[in-house]
Amino acid sequence: RWGFVDACPLCLSNQRLTELNPGNSVKVGDEKVCFSCGEKQLLKVLGSFCLYPEPVFKIFKPCFHRFRSVEPVLRVLDPRFKPSENPELTLVAKLPGDPQLTLSRFDSPELAQRIPANLSKLLRSWGVTELLPSQTISIEKGLLDGKNLLVATATGSGKTLVAEMAGILQVFRGKKFLYLVPLVAVANQKYMDFNARYGALGFRTVIRVGTGRIVIEEGEALPIREEQIVGADIVVGTYEGVDFLLRSGEKEELEPLGLVCVDEIHTLSEGERGARLSGLVARLKKLFPNTQFIFLSATVGNADELAEFYGHRLVSYSRRPIPIEIHIVVARSEQEKLRFLQDLVDGERKVVSSKGYPGQTLIFTYSRRNAHRLAKTLSGLGLVVAEYHAGLTYAERRAIEEAFLGQKLVAVVSTAALGAGIDFPASQVVFESLAMGSEWIGVNEFHQMLGRAGRPQYHDRGKVVLLVEPGKRYFGGQADTEDQIALKLIKSGLNPVELDMDVNQQMEQVLAHIASGTAKDFESLRDVMGITFGAWSDGRKELEKLVELGMVKVWGEQLAPTPYGMAVAKSFLSPTQAEKIRKSLKKPVLEVVVELNPYMKLFLSSKVFNEVSSIIKMPISQNLFSDSLREVLFHQYQKLEPKLSTKSKNVLTEIIKLFYACDCGDKPYCLCVAKKISLKLLEDRMAGAGPEKLLSKLAAIHLETYVGDLIQWMEEQIRYLEAIERIALVYGEKNVVSEAKKVRSLVENPAKGG
Known part of the structure; x- marks a missing residue:
């Protein structure tokens, strides 16, 4: 028997027979070829544009396979290409929203008996009549019954309201609600939100961040000033700002403490800051054993392990209220990258959501200098864009935040290093570079930042764009190139939260435990070190060194800080820094502080x-x-x-x-x-x-x-x-x-x- 078949012409030219069918054929020019030959032709096409590395091929592969043709790739490589008008050609991944988002009404059988009437009334007064899945699951796990939870859900899934429901319920009962965040900028924003929302109810909100004492020029707006915690209902603070109270032996200021919310609990993995957060959490848990604790994060890769370590119930929900599209746009030069950036920002502002909000863009780049350059260049091209980073004054940052919320800015350019401290309701996030200072962005930081794209109350979808220059390295020590990093970031899952304290960090926490009254004897020291995440001993070894340095005294089984140890603990000094000061007391003060x-x-x-x-x-x-x-x-x-x-x-x-x-x-x-x-x-x-x-x-x-x-x-x-x-x-x-x-x-x- 014989017959006619469609065969791959390129295979035939190499004396192979590959039968073509709709499932294995692609177009190269006017011809149909098999996938294998098509991919080889794609590599040749990329080579003709001087795009040889394998990662570039992998970037274009989804487009090639989706359209079964080389032609769309050629369109992307056309110098006139506009990514905002052809998003289907650059799409590499999609994080789906919940297609059948289950919203639970307060009067539903599963919630009616669980939500107290005063809380239900308050939520309704805010226009909230339905709860998102993460909020419903939290209630089912005991949120309003005093249970400790780790809420590990996607950005935009309603985590903050989870904490607020439990916190305000404690305030209704006459207890304090403590909300902890890692950055002063975030604390300021939460303070203003809470003060506006709960001040109208007669509740007093205060902030504790330990800064804002520099008097600057007349007319310059000042940071929010701290007030007395005594008599406050809600306390918003940075980790360090609140820990100062504990290290000073002033835990009474926080009493009666009903709920502690630790936002961004994944900060535990951040070296010195992580060690201090770990110690603070352990102290709070031991000093306030009857207090409810809620931990929040969108980027914990080992949420089950972390929940088990702290004895918290895990609330895990990975789906998002709205979908997020992830695009990779290849730029062959810095000039082309800038052209694409202009197009993306301009194109997004023309997209109006079904809720009536025009699109706005949040741009991340590797340095403040580049943020300034990009903002200035884009503004010169007719777009209203501002730079936003930690080098600006408080007044400048506040003005930018208000302008963005008021739709007066189409984009903000920030540094990747400030990614965790940014809370702009942007519909689009663009990574102008994938570097963070002299390092590449980590997987968890990337997921944290891409989660900023799209808010369910404003937008129908979030859009994330990685602008990638193949072969690009920003600093000499970077082994990988930007295109290699792009592929790693979109394919990698979240990293686990891990911490391994060094000797100095562990000594600092042992001293802080003793100074705060958390560890008054060997047994209580062992107990609190057992819940100090990242600690690798029971504290005995560190205790011996602290005694030797004159920072702790021991009599029998009892432990107490010496006046020197108390001074060191209150000052957030490592023992090494403290000894440097002690040995320099004969030197001029300015010389010591500069040293x-x-x-x-x-x-x-x-x-x-x-x-x-x-x-x-x-x-x-x-x-x-x-x-x-x-x-x-x-x-x-x-x-x-x-x-x-x-x-x-x-x-x-x-x-x-x-x-x-x-x-x-x-x-x-x-x-x-x-x-x-x-x-x-x-x-x-x-x-x-x-x-x-x-x-x-x-x-x-x-x-x-x-x-x-x-x-x-x-x-x-x-x-x-x-x-x-x-x-x-x-x-x-x-x-x-x-x-x-x-x-x-x-x-x-x-x-x-x-």
């Missing part, structure tokens, strides 16, 4: 830096103390010098002299320059200079910084000065106490005159 915390966020002037960058044509950091910039200044300058303008040459010569001017054996890689400039900044501040004046003084020596960073650093210096005061007082150094108080007072407000 402890020199100002490192100093940048070479943009004009000079841009000239250097254009000559060396390699990615370097603008930070004066970065390894990459020092490499250029100290090892490549002779090659660079002939190509520089006279002005830039003079500037760099003076800066290089500055680094070599010290007598330190580690020059030019020592911190002497940072300490020298830091000392001058503090002296100028004490003499009356405001932040803007300090910036102008730095500009005179061709250096730049951000006002927000400068203010934050001065806040940190105040805390170190207080630490010096406390330790000096313990050792009877009255002159040091007096000097530290005077310096602190002048740094806070030079107008006081000491």
